[in-house]
Amino acid sequence: MTRFWPAGQPVTTWGEREEAPAGFAWLGGPHDIEEYHSRWRVHTRWWDAEEAIWREYVKVTTATGLLCLLYRDLSTGEWFLVRVYD
Secondary structure, three states: OOEEEEEEEEEEEEOOOOOOOOEEEEOOEEEEEEEEEEEEEEEEOOOOOOOOEEEEEEEEEEOOOOEEEEEEEOOOOOEEEEEEEO
16 A cells, blocks of 8 residues: 655655755654655746745655655755655
């Protein structure tokens, strides 16, 4: 079963790299990122500042084996966990 949060769950990150952070904290525990699978950007409704979405998504595997989808809100720099795959 895949867990999905459309708006994302805020996560604290550390060790920023080019692709994504080196790790993130979720549910009170640290998750070091071991492998990066893909990265893409989404910029929708750019003509409407109030409704615009500007994000960079990364699909990663953590050292504990979680396959996750994270995104960074490019307007604020904050990171969010969107999906955890089983």
